[in-house]
Amino acid sequence: MSYISRRAAQVLLRPTVIPLRSFSTPTPPPPSTASMADVNPASADAAASSSKDAAPKFSPPAIFPAPVDPYKQPEPAKASYSETQLKLVRGLAKMMGYNSRATTAIRETRRMMTGIVDAIERDRDFWYEECRLPPTYQTFFQLHLLYVLILLPRLRALPASIASHKHPIPESQTPDQPRHTPDVPPTPQSSVSSILVKPHYDSYPAEFINHFFELAESQMRRVLGRGERERVVTKYMSEMAEQWRGAGVGLDYVLGLQSSSQPADVELADAELASWIWRNLFGSRGLGAPAPGLVDPSMADEFGIKEVEMTEQLEQVIRFVRKEMARLDRVSHRDVLDGNIGRWGSVKDA
Numbered sequence: 001m002s003y004i005s006r007r008a009a010q011v012l013l014r015p016t017v018i019p020l021r022s023f024s025t026p027t028p029p030p031p032s033t034a035s036m037a038d039v040n041p042a043s044a045d046a047a048a049s050s051s052k053d054a055a056p057k058f059s060p061p062a063i064f065p066a067p068v069d070p071y072k073q074p075e076p077a078k079a080s081y082s083e084t085q086l087k088l089v090r091g092l093a094k095m096m097g098y099n100s101r102a103t104t105a106i107r108e109t110r111r112m113m114t115g116i117v118d119a120i121e122r123d124r125d126f127w128y129e130e131c132r133l134p135p136t137y138q139t140f141f142q143l144h145l146l147y148v149l150i151l152l153p154r155l156r157a158l159p160a161s162i163a164s165h166k167h168p169i170p171e172s173q174t175p176d177q178p179r180h181t182p183d184v185p186p187t188p189q190s191s192v193s194s195i196l197v198k199p200h201y202d203s204y205p206a207e208f209i210n211h212f213f214e215l216a217e218s219q220m221r222r223v224l225g226r227g228e229r230e231r232v233v234t235k236y237m238s239e240m241a242e243q244w245r246g247a248g249v250g251l252d253y254v255l256g257l258q259s260s261s262q263p264a265d266v267e268l269a270d271a272e273l274a275s276w277i278w279r280n281l282f283g284s285r286g287l288g289a290p291a292p293g294l295v296d297p298s299m300a301d302e303f304g305i306k307e308v309e310m311t312e313q314l315e316q317v318i319r320f321v322r323k324e325m326a327r328l329d330r331v332s333h334r335d336v337l338d339g340n341i342g343r344w345g346s347v348k349d350a
Helices: 003-013 032-039 039-051 085-096 101-122 124-130 139-155 191-196 198-224 231-259 264-282 297-329 333-338
Strands: none
Touching: 003 124, 101 124, 101 139, 124 139, 139 231, 139 264, 139 297, 198 231, 198 333, 231 264, 231 333, 264 297
16 A cells, blocks of 8 residues: 555544534623723723722631630520429439539639629729729739638638538529528538538638639730740739738738727728728829829829829728628628628729
């Protein structure tokens, strides 16, 4: 076979490839800019300007930690349970030690800490607007520490052992509402359990302080942010623990003067209490007018008036501390163990 014959055979036997787009519906070409401008020049200019002025879309960064009070209880959901379900839950709670002395101390002192958080929030205008305390973490810590130290002597005065009520399920969350069933008599503790567990005057103050420092650490992590190193948080919390010890010793000294048999010590108690409150609260706002030349001379009288007002505010805080300690002294041991310490009063009403 000659070369021409072989070439002709290859051409005849070669498969023909048909493009698929030849069977599809032809797509019309997009209109040109010139044609769009000819049809509607105003719309074309508006589209061009809007494409240039449109800002790029972006998602806002997430806020961490979430600005939520860790002691604020969520709104209870309305639900109905059958009597069988309630009996089952109560039985499981009894098996898990829901009404044991250790669990009750943790639960009831948490309610006490919740009452303190709510009381400070109610008097927020007095502390930050009238008293002009700086809105810092140090002020947050010292304000809550003030209420904690007011309640702590009452918890240390609890007896070692006392008959306890059985707390029903569900229960209220505020410390001014009773939690136990009034018609159910308290159950006395056995002699064996009284020996194996901590006395009330140890367990309740310890759990109460634990809740306080959990709140303080939670607020500190909110202030420092997510990326702060754990070593820094531990260092700051150690400093807060030192402030708690120092403030506790100072208030114990004041209470010791108040209960002294010497009239001179009793008269000195209020002055020492005023000094203690100023060091822990009002000292953070500063004292005295600024040096000449730093402010307008017309504002010098304003600084003097505010310092005079501070003495009146300091007196209000002293009355508040005395009034709340007297109120807590009148609360029975049974109510304190059940977390029913009552509602904190307002500083303005002291």
